[in-house]
Amino acid sequence: MTDPDDPLGGNSGELGERETVKLLFAYAQDNLLADERDRQRHFDTKAGTMTGFVAVALSLEAGLGASTLIDNNLDCAAMALFTLFFFIAVGALVLSAIFAVLGVLVPKPYLGVDDEELSGLANESTMNRPVGEMRESLLSTVVDVVVHGREQNDKKATKLRVASISLAVGVSGIACQAATLPFA
Secondary structure (H helix, E strand, C coil): CCCCCCCCCCCCCCHHHCHHHHHHHHHHHHHHHHHHHHHHHHHHHHHHHHHHHHHHHHHHHHHHHHHHHHHCCCCHHHHHHHHHHHHHHHHHHHHHHHHHHHHHHCCCCCCCCCHHHHHHCCCHHHHCCCHHHHHHHHHHHHHHHHHHHHHHHHHHHHHHHHHHHHHHHHHHHHHHHHHHHHHC
């Protein structure tokens, strides 16, 4: 008798058809894979927001900071500090943008079913395989996709951390520039 909640059907007691394998397959597909996809979307959203903020901050810094450098209304020591903090801020903001865009937002390789395997799903020998064997094969594929997704997301997290630290340094540089303005 087939289980209506089982997308692969069957429950005859074979290895791949046992409740444990069904549970593992459902957990891997519904929880682990979904969690990694949610994590990826979260990183992409955060990186997109950060990139927009960095672009605005960099535009303002380049325009206002550069005009202050050109006007040269600060005393010598204040101008030296302002110039130092200007270049620190611009460099850090550019680094933040690079890590957010190139490190996180650039599309990554996709681990999926290749054309040959996809075509093989519709052939008679595949359709005649025991349900348990198919479930085991699909469970293995889902696990591979989760592991690959986790590796990609861990790399994104590291790059986003660098972008965040760079952004903090850039904003701190802007704040330090503002602190030198009273010496004009």
